[in-house]
Amino acid sequence: MKRDEIIQMFPEYLRAGWEKTAEQADGLQEIRMRVNRPATVLIGCREKFVDKNGGLMDMPPKDADVTAEDLEAILKHLCRYSVYAFADEIRRGFLTIQGGHRVGLSGQVILEEADRVRNLKYIRYLNIRIAHEIKGVSDALLPRLYDGTGALYNTLLISPPGCGKTTMLRDLVRNVSDGNAFGAGVNVSVVDERSEIAGSYMGAAQNDVGIRTDVLDGCPKREGMMMLIRAMAPQVLAVDELGGSDDIQALRMAYGCGCRLIATIHGGSLDEIIHKNYMRDVIRDRLFERYVVLTRKSGRCEVEGIYNGDGLHV
Amino acid sequence: MFKILGIMCILAGCLGWGISRIGEERGRVRNLRELISIITRIRDEIAYGKHTMPEICLILAQCCSPAYRDCFRKIYDQVEEGRGAPFDQIWKRQTDECLRGVPLTEEEKDVLKEIPQSLGMQEERLQAESVERLAGLLVRHCRKAEEAYENKSKVILSVSVLTGIFITILLI
Numbered sequence: 001m002k003r004d005e006i007i008q009m010f011p012e013y014l015r016a017g018w019e020k021t022a023e024q025a026d027g028l029q030e031i032r033m034r035v036n037r038p039a040t041v042l043i044g045c046r047e048k049f050v051d052k053n054g055g056l057m058d059m060p061p062k063d064a065d066v067t068a069e070d071l072e073a074i075l076k077h078l079c080r081y082s083v084y085a086f087a088d089e090i091r092r093g094f095l096t097i098q099g100g101h102r103v104g105l106s107g108q109v110i111l112e113e114a115d116r117v118r119n120l121k122y123i124r125y126l127n128i129r130i131a132h133e134i135k136g137v138s139d140a141l142l143p144r145l146y147d148g149t150g151a152l153y154n155t156l157l158i159s160p161p162g163c164g165k166t167t168m169l170r171d172l173v174r175n176v177s178d179g180n181a182f183g184a185g186v187n188v189s190v191v192d193e194r195s196e197i198a199g200s201y202m203g204a205a206q207n208d209v210g211i212r213t214d215v216l217d218g219c220p221k222r223e224g225m226m227m228l229i230r231a232m233a234p235q236v237l238a239v240d241e242l243g244g245s246d247d248i249q250a251l252r253m254a255y256g257c258g259c260r261l262i263a264t265i266h267g268g269s270l271d272e273i274i275h276k277n278y279m280r281d282v283i284r285d286r287l288f289e290r291y292v293v294l295t296r297k298s299g300r301c302e303v304e305g306i307y308n309g310d311g312l313h314v
Numbered sequence: 315m316f317k318i319l320g321i322m323c324i325l326a327g328c329l330g331w332g333i334s335r336i337g338e339e340r341g342r343v344r345n346l347r348e349l350i351s352i353i354t355r356i357r358d359e360i361a362y363g364k365h366t367m368p369e370i371c372l373i374l375a376q377c378c379s380p381a382y383r384d385c386f387r388k389i390y391d392q393v394e395e396g397r398g399a400p401f402d403q404i405w406k407r408q409t410d411e412c413l414r415g416v417p418l419t420e421e422e423k424d425v426l427k428e429i430p431q432s433l434g435m436q437e438e439r440l441q442a443e444s445v446e447r448l449a450g451l452l453v454r455h456c457r458k459a460e461e462a463y464e465n466k467s468k469v470i471l472s473v474s475v476l477t478g479i480f481i482t483i484l485l486i
Contacts, residue, residue, distance in 0.1 A: 004396070008398065010398060011398045011400065012397060015398055076434075079366070080367065080368055080369075080393070080401070081367050081368075081400075081402070082360075082365075082367045083433075083435065083436050084364070084436060084437055084438040084440070084441035084442075085360075085364050085365065085366045085438065087436055087437050121436075
């Protein structure tokens with residue numbers, strides 16, 4: 001399945017070369033393509049160069065450079081020949097494609113007034129991050145994320161990029177929604193701003209996010225949280241990548257409405273989070289009752305620690 | 315008796331020819347209106363729904379007339395097969411097939427066939443405007459065709475009847 005998804009990212013004329021690479025889909029984390037440079041892939045935290053037949057090499061191959069035409073064809077194909085439909089995503093520098101994979105874009109920026117990014121042109125660098133759905137990855141956390149009465153603690157997942165925050169969040173949402181040994185299944189609403197959690201395609205979740213989960217796809221977190229609270233009356237609200245005071249304000253409102261919260265944030269440790277301006281009050285007010293810190297050790301993602309609202313190990 | 319039967323046959327034949335010519339004109343106007351409504355729908359789905367082209371094909375397959383339904387369904391299915399064939403080639407092949415035998419000029423058919431060539435704008439409003447221009451072209455053609463239909467239909471009918479009478483007189 002994953003192999004097919006990877007092959008389908010490429011237009012017909014490039015597929016023969018990428019089929020060999022896609023054979024290693026399970027360990028494939030990232031595909032990077034840069035104009036006039038050979039493509040590289042990250043497999044199990046090791047970087048490899050891709051030759052023109054799709055073979056993987058330790059050294060840069062000759063005559064295997066990615067051309068500007070290739071990049072344009074790939075982008076057009078990824079956008080389903082409808083670049084206009086991805087204008088907002090391109091402006092933000094990434095797009096999420098079928099299967100929940102995220103494609104980072106870089107090129108030349110077109111600015112508008114007040115130095116705001118209007119668009120990207122000459123997109124010459126792509127970074128395809130392969131989404132991995134790992135069912136059961138959050139199972140070990142569950143005993144410490146529920147109180148004795150079956151209620152979920154408000155939980156914040158903290159991790160640096162690439163350590164599996166979103167994978168963990170997705171599985172946690174599934175566990176909470178379906179129900180588990182520590183708590184009955186409840187209605188969960190997910191604001192999936194970048195379509196990474198549910199990997200929605202035409203509005204329907206493609207990843208397993210549980211039987212009682214409603215997904216609001218492609219909506220900014222702040223608006224999305226309020227919409228879902230009003231419309232879907234969730235018992236648990238889940239959001240990915242808190243990134244500013246607006247998100248926190250909406251989160252507080254959700255909390256005020258009686259929702260339990262699961263969220264993620266970029267960071268290497270709980271200390272780092274405490275020093276973010278917009279998080280200071282949240283931590284002081286003990287909005288979150290559990291902090292789960294993820295880390296990468298010798299190439300593997302693992303839970304570094306689980307802390308309570310006071311910052312103590314649990 | 316046979317003469318009267320012959321006269322009747324000649325008149326009916328000429329009238330039939332005239333009616334079929336009028337039918338062709340009516341068919342042309344009907345097809346132009348259908349194409350305009352398809353292109354307008356594409357514009358609306360781009361501007362308001364921000365749907366991708368394959369999604370728009372699926373929507374059109376569910377709502378447009380049976381003559382075009384299959385064409386859009388096939389485009390959607392072929393894109394979804396995931397073989398990676400370029401969308402513009404799939405679109406061209408299917409619309410070519412669908413418009414074969416339809417009473418429209420090549421220029422009018424090309425408007426629908428070449429929609430993928432107008433794609434590529436990075437903003438939905440501009441993209442919708444670009445598609446709207448194509449609809450505008452067809453609207454002008456349709457207006458002309460409607461006027462021609464109004465004027466021609468009476469003339470064609472009269473000419474066909476008169477031709478029938480003329481042939482009858484000649485043969486008698």
